Structures are given as C-alpha cells and as structure tokens.
Amino acid sequence: MIDIQKEAEAISKEVIGFRRYFHQHPEPGMQEYVTSAGIREALDQMGIPWRLYGETGISADIGRGKKMIALRADMDALAVTEKTGVPYASKTPGMMHACGHDAHIAALLGAAKILKAHEDELTVTVRCIFQPSEENCLGAKMMCEEGALDGVSEIYGIHIFTDIPAGMISVEPGARMASTSSFQVTIRGQSGHGAKPQQCVDATVAGAAAVMNLQSIISREIDPVDSAVVTVGHFTSGSQYNIISGEAFFEGTVRAFSQDTAQQIEAALRRVVSSTAQAYRAKAHVDFAKALHPVVINDEALTAKVHDSAEAFFGKDRMIHVPPMMIGEDFSVYQAKIPGVFMFVGGRNPIIGCGYPNHHECFNIDERVLTDCVMLHLLAVTSAQTSGGNHD
Numbered sequence: 499m500i501d502i503q504k505e506a507e508a509i510s511k512e513v514i515g516f517r518r519y520f521h522q523h524p525e526p527g528m529q530e531y532v533t534s535a536g537i538r539e540a541l542d543q544m545g546i547p548w549r550l551y552g553e554t555g556i557s558a559d560i561g562r563g564k565k566m567i568a569l570r571a572d573m574d575a576l577a578v579t580e581k582t583g584v585p586y587a588s589k590t591p592g593m594m595h596a597c598g599h600d601a602h603i604a605a606l607l608g609a610a611k612i613l614k615a616h617e618d619e620l621t622v623t624v625r626c627i628f629q630p631s632e633e634n635c636l637g638a639k640m641m642c643e644e645g646a647l648d649g650v651s652e653i654y655g656i657h658i659f660t661d662i663p664a665g666m667i668s669v670e671p672g673a674r675m676a677s678t679s680s681f682q683v684t685i686r687g688q689s690g691h692g693a694k695p696q697q698c699v700d701a702t703v704a705g706a707a708a709v710m711n712l713q714s715i716i717s718r719e720i721d722p723v724d725s726a727v728v729t730v731g732h733f734t735s736g737s738q739y740n741i742i743s744g745e746a747f748f749e750g751t752v753r754a755f756s757q758d759t760a761q762q763i764e765a766a767l768r769r770v771v772s773s774t775a776q777a778y779r780a781k782a783h784v785d786f787a788k789a790l791h792p793v794v795i796n797d798e799a800l801t802a803k804v805h806d807s808a809e810a811f812f813g814k815d816r817m818i819h820v821p822p823m824m825i826g827e828d829f830s831v832y833q834a835k836i837p838g839v840f841m842f843v844g845g846r847n848p849i850i851g852c853g854y855p856n857h858h859e860c861f862n863i864d865e866r867v868l869t870d871c872v873m874l875h876l877l878a879v880t881s882a883q884t885s886g887g888n889h890d
Contacts, residue, residue, distance in 0.1 A: 499619065500880070502811065505612045506872040512611075513868045516540065516604035518586035524575030524593040524600070527631030528640075530554040533573050533603070537628050540607050544614050546626075551644045555637065556628040560613045561620035567882045568625040568646075568653040569609060569875050570829065571602035572632035581859040582851075596861040598658035598845065603628060605656065605871030612876060621883050625650055635678075635790040638831035652800055653838040654878040655829045656871050660855055661820075662844030664864040667874065668820040669808050669841045671801040675794035676727075676753040677760055678826030680787045683708065683771055685735075687780040689744030698742040702735040704778035705746030708771045709733060715766045726763060727753040727824050753824040755793055791826035797837035803881045804839050811877055812870075818844070839878070843871050 523532045534554040541548045541558050548558040554573065559566075580587050580594040588594045595601075610626045627646055631637035647653070662668065685708065687699030709730050720726050728750065735746035752767070754760040768784050775782035809817050820842050829840050845863030846853055854860040 500612060500616050500876060502873050502876045502880075505615075506608065506869050506876065509608050509611060509872070510869045513604045513608040513872060514865050516607050517601050517865065517868060520600035520603050521586050521595045522589045524588050524590050524595045526577065526593065527574040527634035527636060528552070528554065530573045530630050534628070534630075537573075537603060537607065541610070544611050546610060546614050551646060552630065552640050554630045555641050555644070555646070557646050558610060558626045559623055560610060560626065561617055561623040563620055563622040565621075565651055565882070566623040566625055566649045567879065568627050568650045568832075569606055569878065570627040570629055570653060570655040570832065571606040572599045572629050572637065573603055574599060574631050574633050574637070576633060576857060578857065578859050582862050584862065594859065594861075596858060597633070597856045598863060599632065601658050601845070601863055601868055601871065602656060605868050605875060608868070608872040609875035612872070613879065620879075622879065624879055632828050635826070635828055638828040642831060642835060647832060647835055650836060652797070652882060653832045653836055654804070654875070655838070655840045656843055656874055657827065657840065658843050658845040658863055658867065658871065660844075660846040660852060660861065660863065662818060662842060662846060664844050664847045664852070664867050665816060665870070666818040666844035667808055667812060667816055667841065667870065668818050669801060669805040669839065670819065671796050671798045673755045673793050673795050673822050674840055675791075675822065675827045675830070676755055676824045677757070677793045677830075678791040679752045679760060679764070680749065680790060681752065681767060682749040682785045683747065684783045685746040685775050685780050686783070687744050687778070690742050692740040692742055695742060699744070699779045700742050701746040701780055702743045704775050704780040705733065705735055705748055707778060708774040708782070709748060711770050711774050712767060715763060715770065719766050720759060720762065724759055725755060725822070725824070726759050727751070728763060728767065753826070755822060791828050792830040792834050794827050794830040794840050795833055796839050797833075800837050801839050803884070804841070804878050807877045807881045808874060811873070841874060843867055843874065
C-alpha cells in the first residue's frame with residue numbers, strides 16, 4: 499500500500515530537480531524536443547516503457563489492471579522573456595515556462611516513479627500522458643487522434659495557478675474553464691491625404707468604432723448571469739501620421755461557458771462589425787475560428803470521489819472554492835471524449851517572490867507545492883481504484 503505523504507516527500511528534491519531542468523529548457527508547442535527527450539530519459543531510468551506521439555508527445559503505462567485511467571501533464575512554454583532572476587531561469591532567449599507546465603511535467607514524473615514502485619499493487623493501469631502544445635490548442639487533439647485515449651475510461655489533470663495561495667487545492671464539479679474562440683476583422687476604406695478626409699474612407703475611425711461597439715455585446719445582449727468575455731487584443735492601422743488609412747485590422751477572443759452563448763456572441767459580433775463599418779462607408783470582413791477549446795467540465799461523480807479523498811487527506815481547511823475561469827485549456831478535448839477531472843493547485847507565495855500571475859515574465863511558484871501535486875495525482879489513482887478494476 500502506498501504511503502502517499504511519506505513517499506511523495508521522499509522524492510520532493512528529485513521532483514524539484516525535474517522542474518528546474520525543464521524550466522531552463524522551455525520550448526514552443528510541437529517543438530518540445532529537449533523536453534520530450536528529458537521525459538523519456540527519466541522514464542527509462544524508472545523502468546517505465548513509453549510511446550511517442552507525433553514528434554514530442556509521450557504516454558507511459560504503469561500497472562496491469564483491466565481498467566485504465568490517465569494522468570495528464572502539458573509540456574510547452576510561452577514566447578515570454580523571463581525576468582525572474584532565479585538561478586534556474588530559462589536558457590532559451592524569448593521563451594519561458596510562464597504557465598507552470600514545467601511543474602506539471604515534474605509532478606507527473608514524480609507520481610509515475612511512486613506508482614512504478616508499487617505496480618504490483620495497482621488494480622488499474624495508469625497511463626501517464628505528457629502532452630505537447632496546450633497553449634496553441636493543438637496537443638490534446640493530436641494525442642487523441644493518435645490513440646492516447648485508446649482503452650482509457652477516465653482522465654485526471656492538474657494545473658498550478660498563482661491566483662491561488664500555495665497549499666490550497668480546488669477539486670470542484672461542473673464547468674471550470676471556458677470555451678475559447680478567436681476572431682479576425684479587416685476593415686477596408688479608402689486611403690488618402692490626412693488633410694483631405696472628404697476624399698477618403700477612414701478605416702482607422704471605422705475600426706475604432708467597431709471595437710468600441712463590440713463592448714456592448716456582453717452588457718446588452720448576453721444574460722447577466724451567463725458569464726462571457728469579448729476581448730480585442732490587437733489593433734493595427736495606417737502607415738504614417740499624415741495619411742488616412744485605407745485598411746485596419748483587429749483580432750481578439752471570445753470566452754463562454756456554453757455553446758449557445760458562444761454562438762450568440764459570434765452572430766452579434768458579425769452584425770455589429772458589419773453595420774458599424776457600413777455606417778462609416780467602409781466594408782468589413784470577419785473570420786471567426788470556433789471552439790479552439792471546448793469548456794472544461796468536470797464529471798460530477800468522479801469529482802466527488804477525488805474531492806472526498808483530497809479533503810480527507812489534506813484537511814478541509816486546505817480545500818478552496820475557485821470560481822470558473824475564463825481561461826481556455828485543451829484538457830477539455832479529452833473530457834469531450836471521456837469523463838475527467840481537472841484540479842487546481844495554488845502556487846502563490848509573495849513572501850518568496852511567487853506572487854505574479856500565470857503568463858507574467860516574473861511568474862514563479864512555491865516549489866513546495868510540487869509535493870501537493872504528486873500526492874493529488876496519487877489520490878486520483880487510489881480514488882479510481884475504488885470504483886473498480888481487476889488484474890488480468
């Protein structure tokens with residue numbers, strides 16, 4: 499029988515070492531070559547066979563039970579220049595593990611090591627999935643297409659957030675993270691001299707008006723109790739101060755917790771952009787990329803079992819309620835196929851400089867929470883074992 503706390507604490511330094519190695523070698527989605535090689539080397543040393551998906555994705559099976567469950571970690575980093583100043587900072591210019599994926603890899607490797615040592619005791623088979631390209635919305639889809647979920651009946655994942663204090667854990671049912679879509683808009687007018695606006699159709703003014711008018715969609719067309727977001731993150735127009743621009747471009751994202759709301763926003767966005775451009779004598783073209791991520795929805799029954807196990811293990815005072823987030827996460831791609839549970843672990847500790855949000859250039863975590871992540875993985879496995887699964 500696994501003594502979860504004792505064994506997780508015994509390998510805590512090794513897990514921190516894993517995390518720091520991967521932190522020093524961040525790589526973009528679908529290009530995690532050093533990361534993938536490091537994971538495979540660690541699995542080889544543990545005596546765990548693995549399979550490669552695409553060029554960098556990995557799965558590794560532990561146990562011989564008829565029932566198979568999966569534990570998932572993402573691997574990719576972000577195009578961020580690190581400014582933490584830590585001795586294990588990124589060695590790759592312009593790339594950084596600013597979202598905690600290095601910690602996710604390390605924690606799953608730690609859990610895999612403990613599970614392998616107790617393989618004969620497992621009544622389920624555990625598939626450890628190391629997935630590329632979460633940030634680019636490509637990895638989970640590729641892993642599924644290549645068979646990573648074949649034979650798997652349920653899946654569990656963990657994400658570290660510095661919005662949550664270190665030591666706190668959220669295991670909650672229902673919608674946890676939003677669906678995401680993106681849109682691109684091109685406004686076409688007619689350029690000309692800045693001193694002769696009467697001869698032009700100003701794409702900058704039309705585009706700016708469209709951006710402002712989009713802000714009313716959420717406040718005036720969506721039910722106030724149904725959360726959603728429309729954000730324009732990039733706007734460009736014109737080439738010189740005394741030339742009226744003939745073309746403007748902007749792009750953004752839509753976040754929602756239901757497909758109906760996302761479809762309603764898309765229709766409103768197309769209407770508002772088109773009518774606004776027309777009002778300024780311009781023309782508009784809208785491209786809308788749907789469902790980059792589905793909604794992350796935790797299975798009610800599985801979540802209840804893991805929550806109860808975690809509360810009994812960590813204590814009720816360490817369980818925290820975290821409202822659903824508008825952030826997207828392609829763990830939802832797996833959940834669209836099989837039941838799953840996505841759990842949040844706190845990493846914030848401002849006293850040691852770990853108070854910056856995910857995706858920030860100074861993002862870092864209190865590394866002591868890596869042990870919490872290892873233990874939470876193991877609790878998910880023991881919880882899954884109680885719901886059935888026999889040796890072959």
